Amino acid sequence: MNHTDSNRWRTVDIVVASVIAVAFGVVFWAWGLLWSATDAAFAFFPPAQAVLYGVWLVPAVLAGLIIRKPGAALYCETVAAIISALLGSQWASIVILQGLMQGIGAELAFAAFRYRSFRLPVAALAGALTGLGAAIFDFVYWNKAYDFASYRLPYALITIVSATIVAGLGAHVLTRALANTGVLDRFPAGRDRALV
Amino acid sequence: MINLEPVAAPGAPLARRNPVAKLAAAMVFTLILVATLDPVAPAVAIAVELAVLPLFGVRYRVLARRAWPLLAGAVGILVTLVLFAADRSGPVLLQAGPVLVTEGVLVTALGLVLRMLAVALPGIVVFATTDPTDLADALIQNAKAPARFAIGALAAFRMVPLLEQEWRMISMARRARGVDAGRNPVAKLRLFGSTAFTLLVGAIRRGTRLAVAMDARGFDAGTPRTVARRQRFVLADTLLIIGAALTAGAALTLSVLLGTFRPLIG
Amino acid sequence: MSGLVLRGFGWRHGGRKRWALRGVDLRVESGERVLLLGPSGAGKSTLLAALAGLLPEDSGEQEGGVEIDGLDPRKARERVGILFQDPQTQLVMARSGDDVAFGLENRGVPAGEIWPRVDEALHRVGFPYPRDRPTAALSGGEQQRLALAGTLALRPGLLLLDEPTANLDPAGAALIRQAVANALDADTTMILVEHRVTEALPLVDRVVVLEPGGGVRADGPPAAVFAAHGDALAAAGVWIPGHVAPPRHATTPPGDVLLTAERLGLPPRLASTDLRVRAGEALAVLGPNGAGKSTLALLLGGLLPPGTGTVTASAELAGRDARTPPHRWRAPALVRRIGSVFQDPEHQFVTATVRDELALGPRRTGQPETAVTATVDELLHRLRLDRLAGANPYTLSGGEARRLSVATALATAPRLLICDEPTFGQDRRTWLELVDLLAELRDAGHGLVTVTHDEDFVAALADRTLTLDRSAAGASS
Ligand SMILES: Nc1ncnc2c1ncn2[C@@H]1O[C@H](COP(=O)(O)OP(=O)(O)OP(=O)(O)O)[C@@H](O)[C@H]1O
Ligand SMILES: Nc1ncnc2c1ncn2[C@@H]1O[C@H](COP(=O)(O)OP(=O)(O)OP(=O)(O)O)[C@@H](O)[C@H]1O
Ligand SMILES: [Mg+2]
Ligand SMILES: [Mg+2]
Numbered sequence: 001m002n003h004t005d006s007n008r009w010r011t012v013d014i015v016v017a018s019v020i021a022v023a024f025g026v027v028f029w030a031w032g033l034l035w036s037a038t039d040a041a042f043a044f045f046p047p048a049q050a051v052l053y054g055v056w057l058v059p060a061v062l063a064g065l066i067i068r069k070p071g072a073a074l075y076c077e078t079v080a081a082i083i084s085a086l087l088g089s090q091w092a093s094i095v096i097l098q099g100l101m102q103g104i105g106a107e108l109a110f111a112a113f114r115y116r117s118f119r120l121p122v123a124a125l126a127g128a129l130t131g132l133g134a135a136i137f138d139f140v141y142w143n144k145a146y147d148f149a150s151y152r153l154p155y156a157l158i159t160i161v162s163a164t165i166v167a168g169l170g171a172h173v174l175t176r177a178l179a180n181t182g183v184l185d186r187f188p189a190g191r192d193r194a195l196v
Numbered sequence: 197m198i199n200l201e202p203v204a205a206p207g208a209p210l211a212r213r214n215p216v217a218k219l220a221a222a223m224v225f226t227l228i229l230v231a232t233l234d235p236v237a238p239a240v241a242i243a244v245e246l247a248v249l250p251l252f253g254v255r256y257r258v259l260a261r262r263a264w265p266l267l268a269g270a271v272g273i274l275v276t277l278v279l280f281a282a283d284r285s286g287p288v289l290l291q292a293g294p295v296l297v298t299e300g301v302l303v304t305a306l307g308l309v310l311r312m313l314a315v316a317l318p319g320i321v322v323f324a325t326t327d328p329t330d331l332a333d334a335l336i337q338n339a340k341a342p343a344r345f346a347i348g349a350l351a352a353f354r355m356v357p358l359l360e361q362e363w364r365m366i367s368m369a370r371r372a373r374g375v376d377a378g379r380n381p382v383a384k385l386r387l388f389g390s391t392a393f394t395l396l397v398g399a400i401r402r403g404t405r406l407a408v409a410m411d412a413r414g415f416d417a418g419t420p421r422t423v424a425r426r427q428r429f430v431l432a433d434t435l436l437i438i439g440a441a442l443t444a445g446a447a448l449t450l451s452v453l454l455g456t457f458r459p460l461i462g
Numbered sequence: 463m464s465g466l467v468l469r470g471f472g473w474r475h476g477g478r479k480r481w482a483l484r485g486v487d488l489r490v491e492s493g494e495r496v497l498l499l500g501p502s503g504a505g506k507s508t509l510l511a512a513l514a515g516l517l518p519e520d521s522g523e524q525e526g527g528v529e530i531d532g533l534d535p536r537k538a539r540e541r542v543g544i545l546f547q548d549p550q551t552q553l554v555m556a557r558s559g560d561d562v563a564f565g566l567e568n569r570g571v572p573a574g575e576i577w578p579r580v581d582e583a584l585h586r587v588g589f590p591y592p593r594d595r596p597t598a599a600l601s602g603g604e605q606q607r608l609a610l611a612g613t614l615a616l617r618p619g620l621l622l623l624d625e626p627t628a629n630l631d632p633a634g635a636a637l638i639r640q641a642v643a644n645a646l647d648a649d650t651t652m653i654l655v656e657h658r659v660t661e662a663l664p665l666v667d668r669v670v671v672l673e674p675g676g677g678v679r680a681d682g683p684p685a686a687v688f689a690a691h692g693d694a695l696a697a698a699g700v701w702i703p704g705h706v707a708p709p710r711h712a713t714t715p716p717g718d719v720l721l722t723a724e725r726l727g728l729p730p731r732l733a734s735t736d737l738r739v740r741a742g743e744a745l746a747v748l749g750p751n752g753a754g755k756s757t758l759a760l761l762l763g764g765l766l767p768p769g770t771g772t773v774t775a776s777a778e779l780a781g782r783d784a785r786t787p788p789h790r791w792r793a794p795a796l797v798r799r800i801g802s803v804f805q806d807p808e809h810q811f812v813t814a815t816v817r818d819e820l821a822l823g824p825r826r827t828g829q830p831e832t833a834v835t836a837t838v839d840e841l842l843h844r845l846r847l848d849r850l851a852g853a854n855p856y857t858l859s860g861g862e863a864r865r866l867s868v869a870t871a872l873a874t875a876p877r878l879l880i881c882d883e884p885t886f887g888q889d890r891r892t893w894l895e896l897v898d899l900l901a902e903l904r905d906a907g908h909g910l911v912t913v914t915h916d917e918d919f920v921a922a923l924a925d926r927t928l929t930l931d932r933s934a935a936g937a938s939s
Contacts, residue, residue, distance in 0.1 A: 011416045012407035012518075014344055018352030019403030023396050026359055079349050086323050086353070094226060094315055144460055145233060145304045151280035177393065181814060182854040183400045185476055186521055329556055351554045357598060358550070362809075368765040369810045372802040373870065374826035376793035398808075401856060405551040408516050412544050413554075413565035413612065424563040424576040 007115075009069055012186050017063045021076045024059040025083030053159045054166025057130040060106035061171035064126055065118050066178070066189050073110060073126065077103030098137055105133030106167075118189070120172050127168020131160035208253025210436065211325040215334040217433035218326060221440035222318035228444035229314055234456040235307040238314035240447040245317045252325050262320050263313075270309045277305045307458070318440075328353055334427040343421050351406060359399060366394050464541045464619030464651050465492045466513060470526030472676070473508055473517060477857065480849070482508040484525065484676035490668075492619070495652045497662055497684070500672030501699035501889040502861030503846075506655045509672070510622045513653070514544040530620060540569060543618030547625045547860060547887075549605035552612070558600070559584070559593025562612045569616065583615035584608075587641040601752045603634030610641055620651045625860065627656070628886050629805075631750045631915050639665060657861075657889060659684075660703045671700060699891035707894060707922045710901040716925070717741035720779045720878050720909045721762060721788075721800075725771035732757040734771060737928055739878060741778075744900070744910040746920045749930035755913040756805050756882050758930065762911060763802035763880045764788025775799070779877050798827050801876030805883050805913075807867035811855040816847055816866055819855050823874040841869045844895055861887040865896065872899055878909040885916045897923055 063076030081099025109126035110118075135156035143152045175189055184190025205211070210218075229241055249259065278295055286299030332350040335341035370376065370391065377383035410416075451457045472484035483505035490496055500506050511517050512528055515535035530538040546552055555561040562580040571579065580593065587607045591600075600608060606626060613621065623642065627635035643665055646652060656662040669687045673679040679698075680691045688695070688702055696702045719738050727734040732754030739745055739762070747755050760766040761773060767789045777784050779799055783791050788800060801823075804810045813819045820841055824834040842848040845865040850858065855866055868884045884900070885893055901923060904910045914920060920927060 009344070010407075010518075011344070011348070011411050012404055014348035015352060015407040015410065016400055016403040018349040019355065019399050019406075020396075021349070022352045022355055023359060023399045026356060075345065082349075083353060083356075085319055086328060087356070094230075094319070096223075140460070141230065145277065145282060145308060146280045147282045151276070174393075174396075178397060178400065181397050182477065182857055183397050183404065186404055186518065191476075329560060347554075354554070354556055354598075365804070365806075365809045368760065369804060370812060371765055371793045371796065372763060372804070372810065373812055374794045374797035374823055374874075375812065378792060394812075401808075402551055405548075406554070408511075409546065409552040410554055410564075412514055412516055412539070412542075413616065414540060414568035417540065417568055417570075419568070419570040421567050422570050422573050422576070424560070424567055424573060424580075426573070 007070055009067075009071075013067050013069060013072070016187075017067050017072055017076045018079055020059055020063050020066070021079035022083055024080045025087060052162070053131070053134065054127070054162040054164075054170065057102055057106075057127065057134060057163045057167035058171050058174070060103050060130045061123055061126045061167045062174060064106050064110045065123060065171055065175045066184060066187055068115060068118060068188055070111065070115055071107070073106035073130075074100070074103035077106070077130070094141075098134070101133040101137045102130045103133075105129035105131070120169070123172035124164050124168040127166070127171065128160055128164040130167055131163025134163065135159040205253030208251060208325070210248065210251040211253045213436050214338060214427060214429050214433040215322075215326045215331040216338045216427075217429065217436050218322045219331070221437045222322045224437060225318050225440040225444045226315040228441060228448065230311065231460055232448060232451055233304065233307050233311070233458040233460060234451050235303060235310050236454055236456045237447040237451040238307065238310035240450055241314040241444065242310065242317065244443050244447070245314070245321070249321065252321050254321055254324055258324070259317070259320065262324060263317065266313060266316055269312060273308050273312065274305050277301055277308065281305075329425075330427065333423065333425050334429075337423060337427045338429040344415070347415070348410075351410065352403060355399065355402060358402070359395060362398055363391065363395055366391050366398070464531050464538075466490050466531075466620065466651070467529045468526070469528075471509075471512070471528050472525030473505070473512060474523045474525075475508075475857070476520075476522045478522075478853075481525075481676065483512075483672070486526075486672070486676070486678060488670065488678060488681070490651060490653070492651055493649045494668055495646075495666040496654070496668045496670055497659070497666040498653055498655045498670050498672065499657075499659065499695075499700050500679075501674055502657075502865075502887065502892055503859045504672040504674045506672060507624055507859060510544060510624050510653065510655060513620070514542050514622055515539045516544070540616070541619040542622065543613035543616055543620070544622040545606075545610055545613050545624065545626050547628045549602060549609045552609045553597045553605060556596060556598070557593065558589070558591060558595045558597055558608055561597055561608060562615050565612055565616045579615050580611075583611040586614060586645045587611045588637065588644075601634075603630045603637065603751050606630065606634075606638055607641055610638065610645070614645050618650070620653070621646070623652065623654045623656075625655055625657070625887060627661075628860070629751075629883065629915070632917065634751055635661070635915075657701055657887065659701045663703070671695060696890060699889035701890045705890070707890075707897065707918060709922050710897055711923070712742060712744065712904060712925050714742060714905075716743035717907060718776060718778060720776050722774045722776075723762065723771065724774070726758070726761055726768055726773060727771055728754075728757055728761060728766065728769035732761070732769075732930075735928075735930065739909045739911055741877075741909050742904060742907045744904050744912065744923050744925045746924035746927045747911060747913045747930065748915070748920065748927055750932050753930040753932045755930055759802065759805075759880050759882045759911070759913050761789075763800055764791060764796050765802060794826050797823055797874050797876060799877050801871035801874055801879045803868050803871045803879070803881040803884055807863040808856060810867050810870065814854055815851070816853050816855055816858075817842070817851040819866060819870055820873050823870055827874055837873055841873060844899065845869050846892060846895070861889065861892065864888065865892055868896060868899075872903065875903065875908070878911070879903060880911045880913075882913045883915065884912055885914065885919050893919075 059080045060073040060077035064073035078099045081095045085095055106126040106129060109122060109129045113122050139152055139156050143155060146152050178184050179190040229237060278297055281301045281304060283300045283304055284296060284298050288298050290297040328350060332346045335346050336343045377387040468486050468488040471486045472481050474481045498506050513535055528535055530541055553561050554564050559580050562583055563576050566576045566579060587610050589607055589611055627638050654662055654666060663684055669684045670678060671680040680687045692702050696705045717740055719740050721739045723735060723737045725734045725736060735758060747758060749755050761768055773787050775788055811819055813822055817838060820838040821834050824837055842851055847866060850862060858866060864887050868881060871879055885896055888896060900910060
């Protein structure tokens, strides 16, 4: 059973997508501090900092894999961004636009499979596309003043790779682990477990 | 500690404005401002922002406390630019191995740091002066956001402090069950990971139960919702948005007139 | 003003082979007040959820029929109000008044009527604060009263209450019962689930007892049911008024002091407290909600560093760590010496099955696998969890989860055991078994500290009591 019968969001879909966003909003907030703290450590090759980027993109893919409804990835990533802004992120209201861009990426991947397939390759594609959304935004907005060959390009490529691995594959593994705990029983992702 | 309370004096004239208007004003302001990479426009913008701060009822000390992570970001920009700047024109100021600092590099760095501050401050001010419930209400009533989603997100947001408490309880529970990491950093990282996972599981479980409780009170009844708290969008709110657009536009114009304008695209 | 009918009703939760409920035939007329009884795990909470239309079709399997005023409960939600045991997951909004208004908004009540109805509901339950009081700043009992107001504001024809006073101190529980009694209109139907029958009797005029295997075991006016089936029901685990539990006090004088707390406190959660715990002695810690009992338990358990004062373990308890206070000990050493049972059982679960949960502690302390299996099997059997050995701890009923969390601490047989509310939500049979297990531990020379609101438990087991008071002025022995 891969997709739910109706595309209407149930209350539990809305609340759980929001809760995932909140949990990651809190993680982002902590991650933002860590990000700044690692600036010095990454100074030798700042584009490598993008390796950490993937964590920012997990909620998009995770919500898509769990909720399996149109808009889940976009909604969750955007709400996570708003929450991190409410908690006082240093990037403030810009992160909301950023969240939108990133969410659209994952959303496109799930839409391309008509919200019917949620297997590993789809998750990886969703991760890659969120990474692409993020990379485009940063390429134009944040990194404009940097050198193309030694910074902007490697930064964008590393972002996409990081997103594919951490957000794409990571979210897939996480969904499996969550399903094993039984919390996803109300979702198609959590249905196939042994009876006790 | 995560602090969720709005920090503004509640009676301040601009803090009282409609949350959607405040958010829109901040967005408009930043979107116009990011059109340039020069230092002049953001410098003007920062001056304006600091000048209107009292109208939002936010004290400078509070702002400084919320904005300090920005300073770390500024250092990061500086280091990165010294190493990777695209534009290295102008007289050379410092050369040591791969490090080549020219006047052009410094001007770009100044521009970027100021820009970061200028676009971050409005967001900080808006969110610091806005109650989440009011924001959700205004999004529903004035921005036509879907009510189920806005209220759902708001209900989940209420869990932030609970999650923080939960983290502590989980850590204590592991210890009570004989699980700890001692001084081994790898074990510490694994314990951190497993605690974070348990937190996520607990959060989803709470979310599922909360959804049931919300349905029990008719959240998915399908009847059109009424609103108990009216949010008004009045002339002053429109003026706030227009004012933000005009101020940002004026900063850009000034930078064009002074010849420092450097467009983001092109 | 609603009636309900169950015809051969059954429900099996997704992921379970067993039916939580089966073959239930029941008819409740409009205006009746029913007390729903049954042993822990008999399916009481499941039945209430079914009546409230909160069992989603995709989360299990249904058998037979259930109707509210002739309608499917999922379609009759606006006639039903439900109050769960845990107020934390029922509050939706950040301000108290907004939370009561939430249901009214959902039902499309005209804006002008909302606030008068909110005020009326708050007044009915005796809510002592203004509407803008943050919900996060309320005590457990106050949150429960607020949740009740949120339910009553919707003027349900059928009110369902699932152990609404669990975890409240006796005074707070009396307030909730009072609020329910005051708030019910003459024609409101009510179904109340509550293990402690005596306190609930004044609220009801009919008793229904569920049979764990399936069906209804007894049904009728309280006096008639208890007269006809009293002894049989008591043996099956139902708390029958007048069946007191046999006392299990220590027969030998207490041994040496194990743990000493001097001027121990954690402002503002706990005011300075002095106490001594001895081997072979059961100490009960009492006090109103918010007095700091759970905080004290965590401090004594070596889980929180003291804010003020000290916790000192005797040489016998501390072993190699005689020089350091308990909160500095390594965790594997701690579990053998001081065991803790948390107030919220779910806080304490670490693994994915009931069996692993029980085996974790003994394994961490390095017992051989055969001994671990023997310990686990005995506990599963005595606490009637054997058929749930493979279940996920988080899918257990309220009472089952509580027993499991106590059992995890018993499994390592710590020198000193600290339990926070070990008996709440238990039927009479599991309660007696728990008291026996704790008494055996004490009689074997272990120390026992229990934080509790359960007066029967204190009467049956405690050798000494300590009462904390909320004034933060300290404790009296
Ligand atoms: N979400 C769930 N998933 C799987 N099994 C469940 C779930 N909820 C309850 N059960 C099982 O269904 C049975 C009945 O549970 P229920 O909560 O209705 O019991 P109860 O009579 O309310 O017990 P208690 O007095 O202990 O609260 C129990 O064996 C429980 O383990
Ligand atoms: N993690 C925490 N942070 C801050 N305050 C807390 C925390 N936990 C509890 N408190 C507060 O400290 C006080 C004592 O709490 P505690 O849980 O110890 O009370 P209690 O006596 O166990 O109450 P109950 O009978 O309701 O379980 C309460 O006012 C509570 O709100
Ligand atoms: Mg129950
Ligand atoms: Mg307590």
